[in-house]
Amino acid sequence: MTPLLELHDLTKAFFGIAAVKGVSLSVHAGETLGLIGQNGAGKSTLMNLVGGVVHADSGQMVFNEKPYSPRKPGDAQRLGIAFIHQELNLFTNLTIAENIFISDFPRGGFPGTFDRARIKQQTRELLQSVGLDIAPDTPVDRISPGERQLVEIARALHQDASLIIFDEPTTSLTARETERLFAIMTQLKAQGKGLIYISHILGDVRRLADRVAVMRDGELVALEAAADFPISRMISLMVGRSIEQLYPSRTSTPGDKVLLDVNDVRAAGIVEDISFQLHKGEVLGLFGLMGSGRSELARMIFGVDRYDSGTIRVEGEPLNTPSPRASIRSKIAFVTENRREEGLLMGIDIANNISLVSLPQFARTLLQIVDQQQMHETASDTATLLQLKSGDIRQQPVKALSGGNQQKVVIAKWLLSRPSVFIMDEPTRGIDVGAKYEIYSIIDRLAGEGSGVLIISSELEELTGMCDRILVMSRGEIVGEFARADFDRERILSAAFREQHQALPENA
Amino acid sequence: MTSVYEHLGPNQRLVRQTRADSGRNSAFRRLLRQFLLSDYFVLYLTLIMFFTSAYFFPTLSTPGNVANQLQNMWPLLAVAIGQTFVLILGGIDLSVGATMGFTSVIGAVLMAQTLDPAFFDKSPLWGNLMRPEGGLLAGSALAVPIGVLVMLLTGTFIGFLNGFAITRFKMAPFMVTLVTSTFFAAFALWLTQSRNISGLPEAFVELGKGDIISIYLGPKLTPEIARRDILQFVTYPFVIAVGLAIAAQFLLSRTVFGRQMFSIGTNRVTSDISGIPSQSVIIRVYMFSGFCAAVASILYSARLAIGQPSLGGGNLLLDIIGAAVIGGTSLFGGKGSVRGTFFGVAFFVLLLNILNAMRLDPFVIDAVKGGFILIAALLDVTRSRFINREQRA
Numbered sequence: 001m002t003p004l005l006e007l008h009d010l011t012k013a014f015f016g017i018a019a020v021k022g023v024s025l026s027v028h029a030g031e032t033l034g035l036i037g038q039n040g041a042g043k044s045t046l047m048n049l050v051g052g053v054v055h056a057d058s059g060q061m062v063f064n065e066k067p068y069s070p071r072k073p074g075d076a077q078r079l080g081i082a083f084i085h086q087e088l089n090l091f092t093n094l095t096i097a098e099n100i101f102i103s104d105f106p107r108g109g110f111p112g113t114f115d116r117a118r119i120k121q122q123t124r125e126l127l128q129s130v131g132l133d134i135a136p137d138t139p140v141d142r143i144s145p146g147e148r149q150l151v152e153i154a155r156a157l158h159q160d161a162s163l164i165i166f167d168e169p170t171t172s173l174t175a176r177e178t179e180r181l182f183a184i185m186t187q188l189k190a191q192g193k194g195l196i197y198i199s200h201i202l203g204d205v206r207r208l209a210d211r212v213a214v215m216r217d218g219e220l221v222a223l224e225a226a227a228d229f230p231i232s233r234m235i236s237l238m239v240g241r242s243i244e245q246l247y248p249s250r251t252s253t254p255g256d257k258v259l260l261d262v263n264d265v266r267a268a269g270i271v272e273d274i275s276f277q278l279h280k281g282e283v284l285g286l287f288g289l290m291g292s293g294r295s296e297l298a299r300m301i302f303g304v305d306r307y308d309s310g311t312i313r314v315e316g317e318p319l320n321t322p323s324p325r326a327s328i329r330s331k332i333a334f335v336t337e338n339r340r341e342e343g344l345l346m347g348i349d350i351a352n353n354i355s356l357v358s359l360p361q362f363a364r365t366l367l368q369i370v371d372q373q374q375m376h377e378t379a380s381d382t383a384t385l386l387q388l389k390s391g392d393i394r395q396q397p398v399k400a401l402s403g404g405n406q407q408k409v410v411i412a413k414w415l416l417s418r419p420s421v422f423i424m425d426e427p428t429r430g431i432d433v434g435a436k437y438e439i440y441s442i443i444d445r446l447a448g449e450g451s452g453v454l455i456i457s458s459e460l461e462e463l464t465g466m467c468d469r470i471l472v473m474s475r476g477e478i479v480g481e482f483a484r485a486d487f488d489r490e491r492i493l494s495a496a497f498r499e500q501h502q503a504l505p506e507n508a
Numbered sequence: 509m510t511s512v513y514e515h516l517g518p519n520q521r522l523v524r525q526t527r528a529d530s531g532r533n534s535a536f537r538r539l540l541r542q543f544l545l546s547d548y549f550v551l552y553l554t555l556i557m558f559f560t561s562a563y564f565f566p567t568l569s570t571p572g573n574v575a576n577q578l579q580n581m582w583p584l585l586a587v588a589i590g591q592t593f594v595l596i597l598g599g600i601d602l603s604v605g606a607t608m609g610f611t612s613v614i615g616a617v618l619m620a621q622t623l624d625p626a627f628f629d630k631s632p633l634w635g636n637l638m639r640p641e642g643g644l645l646a647g648s649a650l651a652v653p654i655g656v657l658v659m660l661l662t663g664t665f666i667g668f669l670n671g672f673a674i675t676r677f678k679m680a681p682f683m684v685t686l687v688t689s690t691f692f693a694a695f696a697l698w699l700t701q702s703r704n705i706s707g708l709p710e711a712f713v714e715l716g717k718g719d720i721i722s723i724y725l726g727p728k729l730t731p732e733i734a735r736r737d738i739l740q741f742v743t744y745p746f747v748i749a750v751g752l753a754i755a756a757q758f759l760l761s762r763t764v765f766g767r768q769m770f771s772i773g774t775n776r777v778t779s780d781i782s783g784i785p786s787q788s789v790i791i792r793v794y795m796f797s798g799f800c801a802a803v804a805s806i807l808y809s810a811r812l813a814i815g816q817p818s819l820g821g822g823n824l825l826l827d828i829i830g831a832a833v834i835g836g837t838s839l840f841g842g843k844g845s846v847r848g849t850f851f852g853v854a855f856f857v858l859l860l861n862i863l864n865a866m867r868l869d870p871f872v873i874d875a876v877k878g879g880f881i882l883i884a885a886l887l888d889v890t891r892s893r894f895i896n897r898e899q900r901a
Contacts, residue, residue: 302781304780304781324780324781324782324783325783325785327783328782328783334781336781341775341777341778342777342778342781343778343781344775344778345771345774345775345778345779345842346774346775347774347842348770348771348774348842352767352770352771355767356767356771356778356779356782356784357782357783359764359767359768359784360764362764363763363764367763368763368764368765369762369763369764370762370763370764370766370767372762413782
């Protein structure tokens, strides 16, 4: 059978570093190809080549038996290649129908108008085919992320795509929405579409894909049938070594000294009577579902958002006028959950990102002249310390780094201010297995050197793997506290869901 | 899996063909990219334009014209530097024109040596600050230093009002500066009843034309060289504007303040969380813009030897923002340099000179200027696309 898409010896380099090296690959109609690899392994670049977002330095592509060299994303779309991204590409202010027909509104009877009735009818049919029972004129901002994903698929169907590429589609979906998406994907496959599925969740990849392609450092290192491809081997191929454990063993134990003391903090409707202490050398986990108030609490502690009452002390000193500046002076660091929007200056070089918080450290004379040499030395020392993989830190912008390395830049930025309290909100979100391990090791080292680390996460696994103690939040309150010895997945989860009754230890 | 070449025989040539094309194409693209991305792109463009047009209009390259055009550059450069700072921050300052007119009037009211009652007896200041024997400082030995100082403070203060309203009330810079612009332009007209104030002290007028290095090209025929034959190159305005430019470039590229400006212009949220004192940086940048407008106002007023309420009116704002944008400053913030603005100003002054040499209608001149700003904006987008394509991983 002729493949739907063939890639021949594709190569693409950025800043002289090859992102994709001689990759040859094919996808057949009616097949799901799983594509896995660590962040920075070249998956996204490979898909950007297919999508016409970037252009290959060498190599050819063949799509539907014709040579295929898209100059721009529109070319790929016109020929029938659709992308379903993790960040959704819908206009939230428009209706579902308008989003689906955005590029080709059918003309109405009067010049300059479009045929509302027709697009509504066609949208209804498309939505039915993806199992979505919503009115076509519902604005997109009123539907859930999972439903939006299905709308994107409906749009791909409308554009008559024969190859659909799913890039981390389940990151923002609930378990049920994920199941529904998988059912639709199976259905699309049965209809003879070719699918490429990119994900860090290897269990899903193994379940959905017929064949799995593994990329590492820009190269295709394996392409095998999913049926006899154990996950452990996928991981070792991805990282290039076998990983016995996902978490480093903790090397330090918490001390007695209280670094952060949060006392009765409340903000109406968001958090209620929050009290806890973070000790020297401790890694404290804060677990909660989305909307439990965990991120909001972190923002209040750091002084980004206001709270109504309560006190927060750092090493005994109260934070009287909460603001990020005051928190930084009190030696708190805050790794936010959205590193692109809140943690980094994406278009600016790595060195300037790393020195951002501590700029005054490098100021000389009354004119506040930046000591460039010292700044670059310090930034580059810190980058080395965190094993940042990058080009010249004075030239390369942060947006050219992989997710894991971007997160290292955020951590490096805070390290320069020598904080005693680290607040990390979802520190490993969107980061691959290998880089996660490195971030965990950094966290362990921070605690070992006497900092207190508060990790907020919705991944219970990583909290039980890394923390000395876990606090559970639900609907704005701390509803449970577990010491490392009593970590129990079931009990922590049920506390988060508030299914537990009085038996719960309420000693938060 | 069969190879593509086995069943795609006839197409094989096509594939090779496309590759050869793209090879030739990419050499050209590389060259184009180098040209477009160069920091000196606008300078090259200005030089090319100068030599090409000098061929058609020989008057352009006469020393007299060159000296004259240089003198046109300095006040525009001063005010464009302030605008560059505001644009880097991601803001915009529409009030610089009105600031220039208002400070010009304030300075003239203080320093004027005589005031004609026939012109000014309806002014609200008549009888107290404005009298027939001149302004408040008339006759004082310190009239010029104090007058200049007050002008600078006035401009800086208007900038402070802008910055304060933008940071404190979280209003859009466009809105705030449009309001201050309207207010101070009208205020200047009301104070003077739309009349220019003449009779400024000689020491002040000297600021606008005083020369330090001048040259005379030509044979010495008479013992005295006529004033108009002496070409002024290094003048007070030259020293003031270039000094301001060097200081601004230093501030921008070497100091903590400069880094913080770029940081805020790139991403305000990240900057706030990283402890950058955004509010104070923003206020200081608008104050600097007002200060630069006051410097330009001093240079213009001294050159014209009048206090002119409509000084920064007309299309001057277009020239200022246009020069900055042509010099590579982005209207989206986070990008720009004083050097670029310097080239942008040179480009604009030369463009105007050429259009005048072509004896075009003033309306056509404005239309062409607008067209060039459009081209500059398009080039900016193209440059960003080249850079983005490089950086995408």
